[in-house]
Amino acid sequence: MTHPGRRFGDGLAVGPDLGGAAEVAVAQALAPLEGAVPDLVWVFVAPGRLGGDAAEAAGRRAMELAGARTSVGGTSGGVIGDGRGVEHGPAVAVWAATLPGATVRPVRLTAERSEGGVRVAGLPEARSDDRVAALVVDPYSFPVGAFLEHGNAALPGFPVVGGLTGAPGGPGANRLFLDGEVHDRGGVGVVLGGDVGVRTVVSQGCRPIGPAMVVTRAERNVLLELAGSPAYRRLAEIVTALPPAEQELAGRGLHVGIAINEYADDHGRGDFLIRGVTGVDEATGAVAIGELVEVGQTVRFQVRDAGGAGEDLVELLGTEPAGGALLFSCNGRGTTMFDSADHDPALLRRVLGDAGVAGFFAAGEIGPVGGRNHLHGFTASVLTFR
Secondary structure (H helix, E strand, O other), X not given: OOOOOOEEEXXXXXXXXXXXXXXXXXXXXXXXXXXXXXXXXXXXXXXXXXXXXXXXXXXXXXHHXXXXXXXXXXXXXXXXXXXXXXXXXXXXXXXXXXXXXXXXXXXXXXXXXXXXXXXXXXXXXXXXXXXXXXXXXXOOOOOHHHHHHHHHHHOOOOOEEEEEOOOOOOOOOOOEEEOOEEEOOOEEEEEEEEOOOEEEEEEOOEEEOOOOEEEEEEEOOEEEEEOOEEHHHHHHHHHHOOOHHHHHXXXXXXXXXXXXXXXXXXXXXXXXXXXXXXXXXXXXXXXXXXXXXXXOOEEEEEEEOHHHHHHHHHHHHOOOOOOEXXXXXXXXXXXXXXXXXXXXXXHHHHHHOOOEEEEEEEOOEEEEEOOEXXXXXXXXXXXXXX
């Protein structure tokens, strides 16, 4: 059932006048709210070649016009809104919502080096009715991997979604928006709690090839034996048995899924953490992957293609409609994977029932798989509002 006062809107505007684009995108996003003050607004700015100063001005303008109780967002190479994806700026996307009964707590994260390593400041104290955190972080100034590991240990099972900013220009080019202020380091976001129905979906976009196998010998991130045989031999047998088209997919990019729950009788979509195969050694039979692995874990090799990625996202979204959704889609998806940059936002709108959807193309996606938060690549990390 939809909450009677809960409304969602999204907007997108493209063009070299980023300030004007911000005005148009805000107006579009606020229209479905019918004059109500938004409880939460997200602002996504893709400055293109205009740079950080133009992005900062556009972000400030959008936050000012939206007049939300909480505003948050950041920059990237491309943005998502109005059912479309724009992979290269200049463009602005805005998402707005009224969330009666919900608590929205802004988060401003900073990281400082200390004798014991890196200290993260800005985390709010956990509350019993907290539901989810949504964050955008600057990958050059914030240790997102270590932060997620700490969070998994301190608050097991608490979901975090979001993405890494990726504006052109490298270190110092990104901007983060929070309640009228603009930052160029750290992270920003919100913790949502209270009466708010949310769900997280992380579509890793792969489909399995070959059987699931138990790791019988490994060293850190190197698979040495699978089911008692050299890992490379197992991999070669699987790939050789594939049809030619499937072999070509494997040749372009092979992945491995690491089972989250070793005790499950069957492992389906969403039960594997997907990581890339980073190297093989035919002489020793070793296969290196992008994750630490231990003896006794179950793995299954995977390939990624447009058809499989679309099916994966549809299946994980299910049939439950939503009023709105935030979408953090990898900058390696879009036209690199699909026929159109609109694929992910258009699919969400179709499956969720014409929901207000906005977000950005991320340089890395944050989301939970198997009850633990991870940093992903080539995924679509989604937060839906029921």
